[in-house]
Amino acid sequence: MSLRTILRKELLWSRHRILALLFVLVLLPGAFAGASVFFQHVLPKDAPVAVVAGEDVSEEEYDVVAASFRLFSKPIQYDSEAAAMRDLERESVYAVVSVPPDLGDPEVERVNMTVTIDGDMTPYREPSQALVSVVASTMNRQLDKRVVVQREIAGEERKLSSYLLPTFLTIIVLTFAFAYLPYNLAREEAVLDRLRVETSLDTVVAGKLAFFTALLAVPLLVFHAVGLAMGYDVSLLAPAAVAALALTFLACGAIATAVTFASGFGTTGRLFNVLLLFAFLGFSGLVYPVGFFSPLRRDIIRRVPTHYAMLTVRGASLRDLPAAEFGPWLGGVALFALAMLVPLKLSLLAYERRA
């Protein structure tokens, strides 16, 4: 009998928590199930590859090489190798190949071609081996000469564990923003009225964001120390990496805070922040290069500012590229962070109006 009463109580509770339950039982599972559409290939199907065609290369020669890459890549024409190598470091392309100038020469019986990949782009190393084999086989079938395709690794071959260090740090930053910050805010909900009398919500929230951004220095130093102890060649304290992480936290922290206030510190807001955390984890291209994903997911990722923050953190910490290289990306993430202050301010106004 008492069990029936308790079950009845649970039903009554469900009626009052219908929004949160719909979120947990319908929207969240639906979003996860639907997200399976973004996983379509084990190997990258159309990762961008730079095909460098110098002045002495004909259009036909370029077409032959580009066609041989199309099965597993998306060839992009470059005029200079320097520009292609720069984009390789920026993860805009994942391999660079120069069209041999004597490819179309009928008197030449053997042609060598080199596919260069970035040693720091660890996840692409094995797929690139398959790519080289396919390209060699395709070209040898198409041309009546022997084509030798070699793979060259620019820089040292980085271990996966070392490659993942900036990724894990970015995951920590996102989790901090979408999970810990809202939790911390909720713990202090009761004192907000007093704070509004003594100061303003704007000041309270600004202080909170500033403090937690500064607090990120601790995990950053921990990661740096662990990296040193493990002998990894990773510069997590590079200014561009630090700036990208701080801006990522500010932007995502502003979003999470806006959701928290807009939901009146409710369960729905907390769950929505969890959903946002998963969305940012899934659509920032944290682990795999964006070229690994389905066209739809890739298009989405390329529109997500935190993806460029991840590229900056990876580029600055793994490749020691100067901060100026990331100016446009950092500027974009900074603009995103600034833009997120608008919904934050609106949510604070709405909260004050409802209070």
Next chain:
Amino acid sequence: MSEDDTTDADTPMPTADPAAIDPIRVRELRKRYGRVMALAGVDVTVEPGTVHCLVGPNGSGKTTLLRTLLGLVEPSAGEVSVPDVRLGTAFQRPSHYDQLTVADNLDVFGALADADEDWAETVLDRLGLDVVRDRIAGELSGGYSRKLDLALALQKEPAYLLLDEPLGDLDDVTKLRLLEFLGDYRDAGHGVVVSTHNLGQFAEAVDHLTIVYDGEVLLDAPREAIDVPDDDLQEFYVERVLEAASGAE
């Protein structure tokens, strides 16, 4: 806590000149929450140097009125004029940092209000909070939790003290001491606004009475204009409310 603990404070009560402080004025104040009219045209004037009781049953609009005076609620219509002076407040529910100690809370809010440290110590002593100064606020009993909120309000030497049900959770001895303290604070020239449904507790201290019912003011009068003994003041208020309720039916 011994009696000595509460009387060893030697910092004198800060004084204010009531003539130099403008009253709080509320005219035709309306506040609507969706279809609910929480305040339906309220007129109240709170003078400095008085204890002003806003009394009414639960849901009558007292808290909304108090929160409007504090600037926490935006009026739907009407005029609220609060002078540019310090306001101290204790809410109905605890409003302090649960994870900080009592001393840390006083320190943080004291710094925000630029409070005088000696006076803050006196408040701590007089409210009997010195014995729990190093305790985490979230672990305090209901009574101490309320005292902490009162201390946070008082330490900033507010020209007006706005208190929402300040005596709930307090034991009888502490209630008496607090009433005495509020009387002293009023006598020192400050205004005290108390929102309560238990007027009897403030019968000896009240200088001005506003009875609020269903968002409207049933009575707004100085204490001396109400010809009822202190002991019967609660009954007087309840009867006025019952009359209004039966009239509404």
